[in-house]
Amino acid sequence: MTVIVLSGPIGAGKSSLTSILAKYLGTKPFYESVDNNPVLPLFYADPKKYAFLLQVFFLNTRFRSIKDALTDDNNVLDRSIYEDALFFQMNADIGRATKEEVATYYELLNNMMSELKHMPKKNPDLLVHIKVSYDTMIKRIQKRGRPYEQLSYDATLEDYYKRLLRYYKPWYEKYDYSPKMEIDGDKLDFMTDKQAREVVLDQIVAKLKEMGKLPESWNKSTNIQID
Ligand SMILES: Nc1ncnc2c1ncn2[C@@H]1O[C@H](COP(=O)(O)OP(=O)(O)O)[C@@H](O)[C@H]1O
Ligand SMILES: Nc1nc2c(ncn2[C@H]2C[C@H](O)[C@@H](COP(=O)(O)O)O2)c(=O)[nH]1
Numbered sequence: 001m002t003v004i005v006l007s008g009p010i011g012a013g014k015s016s017l018t019s020i021l022a023k024y025l026g027t028k029p030f031y032e033s034v035d036n037n038p039v040l041p042l043f044y045a046d047p048k049k050y051a052f053l054l055q056v057f058f059l060n061t062r063f064r065s066i067k068d069a070l071t072d073d074n075n076v077l078d079r080s081i082y083e084d085a086l087f088f089q090m091n092a093d094i095g096r097a098t099k100e101e102v103a104t105y106y107e108l109l110n111n112m113m114s115e116l117k118h119m120p121k122k123n124p125d126l127l128v129h130i131k132v133s134y135d136t137m138i139k140r141i142q143k144r145g146r147p148y149e150q151l152s153y154d155a156t157l158e159d160y161y162k163r164l165l166r167y168y169k170p171w172y173e174k175y176d177y178s179p180k181m182e183i184d185g186d187k188l189d190f191m192t193d194k195q196a197r198e199v200v201l202d203q204i205v206a207k208l209k210e211m212g213k214l215p216e217s218w219n220k221s222t223n224i225q226i227d
Contacts, residue, residue, distance in 0.1 A: 005080040008130035011140035018078040027074035030065045044148035051096035055088045063112045070119040086171045123177045132185040
């Protein structure tokens, strides 16, 4: 049983790589609720009013996904629950949450995280972080085309996205729930460049082999499930 979680800023390519990886390894993908998330457009229209509600929404869905993933078979999740506090702390730091909301959020988060200790598997096996620059992030957000995420919708999003990138660096450095690895999302266009896709998959497979999560003899054609 192997659980891989993806992390990275908005538009880094987490959902895309989750699909590719799940297909390649023959595992089950878990995706974050975005298109069926009723709070997300409300948040972008009025962040101060909806930051807390959105965070509770995401925390709830992330908790459900990781709980299922940690009790189920081989899974890939397109965003980790460990990034939840990064988002809320950043929003709180820019005045989008009251101190009561911050206190309630952290109490809820700690409560939920302590539940994970009782799961058959307590942590994921591997975190795959996709690192991107601001320019790449914006290009991908434009390519995906959700109206409320565009700079033309709200010019203050430039500062929000740049700030998010600044919060990710120390977050990744500190992350220690599992082994981790970083993918260069600026250089490796794994959506359109077949060679780049192979490089990324090779890097992840090499890491899983190094960790003993895939047999040394594994290659795609053997098409066996990872343990
Ligand atoms: N490495 C990549 N190279 C080129 N385009 C990419 C890459 N990763 C993602 N994309 C494109 O960028 C957009 C955002 O990707 P997505 O997987 O939804 O990001 P995330 O889940 O991290 O928010 C999509 O249109 C996707 O096709
Ligand atoms: N305020 C928060 N916003 C979040 C959080 N997680 C995701 N999001 C937003 C960012 C994007 O607009 C959208 C989807 O994220 P992707 O990275 O999958 O593109 O949802 C959060 O915890 N808080």
